[in-house]
Amino acid sequence: MFNHYYTMNRLLTFAGIFSLFLLFSLAPARAERPLSWFLDDIAYDSSVPGPEEFFGFQVGEWHLSHTLLVNYMEKIAETSPRATIYEYARSHEFRPLVHLVITSEENHRNLEEIRERHLMLADPEQSTGLDISEMPLIVFLGYGVHGNEPSAHNAAPLVAYYLAAGQDEKVTEILENMVVIIDPSLNPDGQDRFASWVNRHRSMTLNPDPNNREFRDVWPGSRTNHYWFDLNRDWLPVQHPESRGRIAAYHHWMPNINTDHHEFGSNSTFFFQPGEPARVNPRTPRRTDELTMDVAKFHAAAFDRIGQTYYTQQGFDDFYYGKGSSYPDVQGSIGILFEQASSRGHRRETIHGILDFAETIRNQVIVSLSTIEAGLHMRETLLDHLRWFFASAVEEAAREDFAAYIFGDPNDMSRNMLFIDVLKTHRIQVYDISGSVNIDGNSYNPGKAWLVPLQQPQYRLIQSIFEKALWFEDSLFYDVSTWTKPLAMNIPYGKVSSGRQFAGLKGNPVDSLLWPSGAVHGSRSDVAYLFSRDDFYAPKALYYLQKNGLRTHVATRPFSMDINGEIKDFGYGSIMVPVQTQDVDSEKVYALIQEAARYAGIHIYPVHTSLVREGIHLGSGSFMMLRKPEVLLLIGQGTNSREAGEVWHLLDQHFHMPVTKVELDHFSALDLSRYTVMVMPSGSYNSLGENDQRKLGRWLREGGTIVALGSANRWLHRQEFVKIDFVETPGFDEPDMLPYSSMQDYRGARRISGSIFRTKIDVTHPLFYGYHRDILPVHVAGTLAAKPDEGNPFANPMIFTDDALLSGYVWGPYENFRDNTAGVLLHRTGRGTIVSLMDNPNFRGFWFGTGSMFMNAIFFGDVIRL
Ligand SMILES: [Zn+2]
Structure with a gap:
C-alpha cells in the first residue's frame, strides 16, 4: 500500500512539472506582462515575495481567490517591516476582511500615537490648535465591493507590493508622509463566487467571445454578498457584518481619502469622480467636490501618460450616503469612485478591440498610485479639510432653528x-x-x-x-x-x-444598547399564555413555539385581562398559547414559553382563567388557530435576486426561520404539499408553463398562501390567479419638439429610483396586527400601481393617501400617481389566499416599518377571510 501511494505521489509530481512546462510553453502572454508592465521599474526588497513568485502566476492570468489574496497580504505583513495587518470583520461565509497598513518603519513605531492625533482632527473640541505640518495623511484604498468587478481585487497585491517592498525615493517619500491602508476585498463572498466561476471556465487558449459561458455568470450573479445584497448600498443601513466592521474600522482611522474601485460595461472606458456636479448630496460641502476635482487631475495626468481615455463629472452621482464613495464625503474625507471597463473574464471582445484582464488591473493600479500622488501634494490641505469639515458642521448646527x-x-x-x-x-x-x-x-x-x-x-x-x-x-x-x-x-x-x-x-x-431581554411575568399556568404582537420580534417567539410543536392562536379582536393585579390590554393580533390542548405537559409548555420570551426578547403573560375583563374570552372562535409557516421562496432566472435575498435575510437572520429557495426551473418537479407559504419576488415568471400553473392553482385552492411582491402580481394577473386593475402612469402633454441633446435627461427624469410615500392602513386587519398608528410610510420604486378592489372594501387594508409623497424625487406629472391607489390587495381562491404587495416591504433590509407587515403576511395570511 505504502509503496503504491508513494509511486502515485511521484507520478503526480512528475505530471505536475510536465503540465507546468506545458503552461509555460502555451502561455507566451506571461512574458508580455512582467511586473514592470504594471508598475514603475524599480528595485524591490528581496525578502518580500512579489505577486508572481507567491501565486505561481502573474497577476491577471487567473482570478485570485479570496484565500490567495489574503494569504499574500499576510505574507507582506510577515516579511515587510513597513506593513502590518489586522482583521476587522468576517463575512457571512466567515471569510476575513482585512486591512493591510503600510507606512514607514518610523511611523509604524508610533502608529497608535499617529492615529490618536489624527482622530483629534475630527473632534472640534480638540482640533483647533493642532499642528498638521508633520502629520501623515491617512489613505484608504478599497477594492472590489462588487464581486464581479475583478480588476479591483486583483490590483491590490500589486499596490501592496509596490509600497511594502519598493526601494525607491518616491516610495520612501510616500511612506514618510502617509499611512496607506489597503482593503483588498470589500466583499469576499462575492469575490470568491466570481473567481470560481471565471476560473472554472478559463481555457488555455483564451477565448474573448462574449457568448462564452465564462462571461455569463449564473443567477444571482456575483456582484452581491452572501444574501444577495449590494454591499455598496449598505454603508448607511449597516445590516451586514462586512459593513458594520467596515464602518467601525472607518471611524477607527477617519481617512482623508477613500477610494472605491469598480468596473462598468465592457464597452466603456474609465470613469473617476467627481460625479455630476448637480447630483452631489446637498449635505456635502462644495469644498469636498472641489477637492475631489483637484485629486482627479492626478488621475487625468497619469492616464494621459499612457493614452488611456477617461471621463469625469458625468453619468455618476454622489448623492446616496450608503455608497463607498459618498459616505466618506460626509465624514470630512474625499470619496472617489473609479469605474473601469470590465473584461469580466480573462480576455473579452469590446467595441474598442480586445480587452485583457491585465489591462483593467493595470488601470486600477494607476489610479491607486495617482490617488497617493495627489495625497502627497495635497497632504496639508486634506488634513485641514477633515478638521474644517467637523468644526463647520458644529457651527452649521448652531444656526438651525431647532x-x-x-x-x-x-x-x-x-x-x-x-x-x-x-x-x-x-x-x-x-x-x-x-x-x-x-x-x-x-x-x-x-x-x-x-x-x-x-x-x-x-x-x-x-x-x-x-x-x-x-x-x-x-x-x-x-x-x-x-x-x-x-x-x-x-x-x-x-x-x-x-x-x-x-x-x-x-x-x-446612551453608551450601550439595551436590547429587550424578555420575561415571563408569572408562574406556570394550566390555562394559557399571552403575548402581544407589538414587538418586531414577536413572530420569532411565535415561530419558536410552533417549531417546538405547540398549538398557537391569534386574537382577531382585542381584549383585556387582570394580570398580577393590573389591567392589561391585548390588542389585535395578540398570541394565545393554550396549555391543555398541547401534546406535552404543562411543565414542558412553561419551559418552552420561558425560552421563547428570552430568545425573542418579548414579554409573555401566564393567565389562569379564560374569562377576560373585556373583549373576547380565551375559548372564543375569534382566536384563530395558526399553522406553522413552511416557506418556499421562488428564485432563479427571471426573479429579482435583491428582493429574494432580502426575504431570505429577514426570515433567516432576524427570525431564525428556514426558507426553502427553489429555482423556477425546478418547479415542475416539486412536491408543493409540504409548503404553506410561497413568496414570489418581483419577476417575469414566464418560465412557469401551463402544467406549473395548474399545480400552483391546485396548491392554492387547497389552502396555500402566496405573498407576491411588485411585478410578480402582473404575472398572477395575466395567468388569472388574481384580478388587478393596474393603473397606467398618467398622461401629460408631450411637447412636439425638444432638443435631442436633452433626451436622456428628459426620459431619465421619469424614473422613480426610490421615494417614500404615505399610506393609510387598517390596524384591525391581520396584515397590520401590532400596528398602532394608521399611517404607514412605504418605499416606492418604479411606476407599478393598481386601483383598490372596488367590489370588496375588506380587500384593501392599505391605500395610498391624497398627496401621498412624503420624501424623495418624483417627476412633476407623476407626483400624485400613487394617490388613492392600493398598497395591498387580497384575493381568496378556494381555501387559499394571495397577498399582493405592490411595493417591496423589505427594501435593503432596513425597512422594518413595512417588514412587520410582510411577517404578518407569512404568519397570518391564511387566517384572512374576505
Ligand atoms: Zn461596482
Whole structure:
C-alpha cells in the first residue's frame, strides 16, 4: 500500500512539472506582462515575495481567490517591516476582511500615537490648535465591493507590493508622509463566487467571445454578498457584518481619502469622480467636490501618460450616503469612485478591440498610485479639510432653528433598538430623555424615547438620516433619492426646539444598547399564555413555539385581562398559547414559553382563567388557530435576486426561520404539499408553463398562501390567479419638439429610483396586527400601481393617501400617481389566499416599518377571510 501511494505521489509530481512546462510553453502572454508592465521599474526588497513568485502566476492570468489574496497580504505583513495587518470583520461565509497598513518603519513605531492625533482632527473640541505640518495623511484604498468587478481585487497585491517592498525615493517619500491602508476585498463572498466561476471556465487558449459561458455568470450573479445584497448600498443601513466592521474600522482611522474601485460595461472606458456636479448630496460641502476635482487631475495626468481615455463629472452621482464613495464625503474625507471597463473574464471582445484582464488591473493600479500622488501634494490641505469639515458642521448646527431630533415607538423596543444601533454604529451621540413631552401629536416618555442633538460632529449625517428630501437641483438619480430612517422604521419622531425644551429633556448619553431581554411575568399556568404582537420580534417567539410543536392562536379582536393585579390590554393580533390542548405537559409548555420570551426578547403573560375583563374570552372562535409557516421562496432566472435575498435575510437572520429557495426551473418537479407559504419576488415568471400553473392553482385552492411582491402580481394577473386593475402612469402633454441633446435627461427624469410615500392602513386587519398608528410610510420604486378592489372594501387594508409623497424625487406629472391607489390587495381562491404587495416591504433590509407587515403576511395570511 505504502509503496503504491508513494509511486502515485511521484507520478503526480512528475505530471505536475510536465503540465507546468506545458503552461509555460502555451502561455507566451506571461512574458508580455512582467511586473514592470504594471508598475514603475524599480528595485524591490528581496525578502518580500512579489505577486508572481507567491501565486505561481502573474497577476491577471487567473482570478485570485479570496484565500490567495489574503494569504499574500499576510505574507507582506510577515516579511515587510513597513506593513502590518489586522482583521476587522468576517463575512457571512466567515471569510476575513482585512486591512493591510503600510507606512514607514518610523511611523509604524508610533502608529497608535499617529492615529490618536489624527482622530483629534475630527473632534472640534480638540482640533483647533493642532499642528498638521508633520502629520501623515491617512489613505484608504478599497477594492472590489462588487464581486464581479475583478480588476479591483486583483490590483491590490500589486499596490501592496509596490509600497511594502519598493526601494525607491518616491516610495520612501510616500511612506514618510502617509499611512496607506489597503482593503483588498470589500466583499469576499462575492469575490470568491466570481473567481470560481471565471476560473472554472478559463481555457488555455483564451477565448474573448462574449457568448462564452465564462462571461455569463449564473443567477444571482456575483456582484452581491452572501444574501444577495449590494454591499455598496449598505454603508448607511449597516445590516451586514462586512459593513458594520467596515464602518467601525472607518471611524477607527477617519481617512482623508477613500477610494472605491469598480468596473462598468465592457464597452466603456474609465470613469473617476467627481460625479455630476448637480447630483452631489446637498449635505456635502462644495469644498469636498472641489477637492475631489483637484485629486482627479492626478488621475487625468497619469492616464494621459499612457493614452488611456477617461471621463469625469458625468453619468455618476454622489448623492446616496450608503455608497463607498459618498459616505466618506460626509465624514470630512474625499470619496472617489473609479469605474473601469470590465473584461469580466480573462480576455473579452469590446467595441474598442480586445480587452485583457491585465489591462483593467493595470488601470486600477494607476489610479491607486495617482490617488497617493495627489495625497502627497495635497497632504496639508486634506488634513485641514477633515478638521474644517467637523468644526463647520458644529457651527452649521448652531444656526438651525431647532436643537435636536426626538424619536421613539412606545410599543416596540426592538425597532427602537434597531434604529439606535444604526445611529451608534455611525458614531452619532444619542441621549435618554429625562422628562415627558408631546410634539406634533406624538407623546415621548423616558425609557421609550431618545434625543439626537444636532450640535455634534456628525450633524450632517444626522440631518441626512432624519430629514425629508423634497427639493432637488437635478432630476436624475442613479440610486434612491431619499432614505429618511425613522420613516423606514416607522418610528414617531419630531424636532425639539432650542432653549428650555431641549435643556429640560436631555438625559444621559446612551453608551450601550439595551436590547429587550424578555420575561415571563408569572408562574406556570394550566390555562394559557399571552403575548402581544407589538414587538418586531414577536413572530420569532411565535415561530419558536410552533417549531417546538405547540398549538398557537391569534386574537382577531382585542381584549383585556387582570394580570398580577393590573389591567392589561391585548390588542389585535395578540398570541394565545393554550396549555391543555398541547401534546406535552404543562411543565414542558412553561419551559418552552420561558425560552421563547428570552430568545425573542418579548414579554409573555401566564393567565389562569379564560374569562377576560373585556373583549373576547380565551375559548372564543375569534382566536384563530395558526399553522406553522413552511416557506418556499421562488428564485432563479427571471426573479429579482435583491428582493429574494432580502426575504431570505429577514426570515433567516432576524427570525431564525428556514426558507426553502427553489429555482423556477425546478418547479415542475416539486412536491408543493409540504409548503404553506410561497413568496414570489418581483419577476417575469414566464418560465412557469401551463402544467406549473395548474399545480400552483391546485396548491392554492387547497389552502396555500402566496405573498407576491411588485411585478410578480402582473404575472398572477395575466395567468388569472388574481384580478388587478393596474393603473397606467398618467398622461401629460408631450411637447412636439425638444432638443435631442436633452433626451436622456428628459426620459431619465421619469424614473422613480426610490421615494417614500404615505399610506393609510387598517390596524384591525391581520396584515397590520401590532400596528398602532394608521399611517404607514412605504418605499416606492418604479411606476407599478393598481386601483383598490372596488367590489370588496375588506380587500384593501392599505391605500395610498391624497398627496401621498412624503420624501424623495418624483417627476412633476407623476407626483400624485400613487394617490388613492392600493398598497395591498387580497384575493381568496378556494381555501387559499394571495397577498399582493405592490411595493417591496423589505427594501435593503432596513425597512422594518413595512417588514412587520410582510411577517404578518407569512404568519397570518391564511387566517384572512374576505
Ligand atoms: Zn461596482
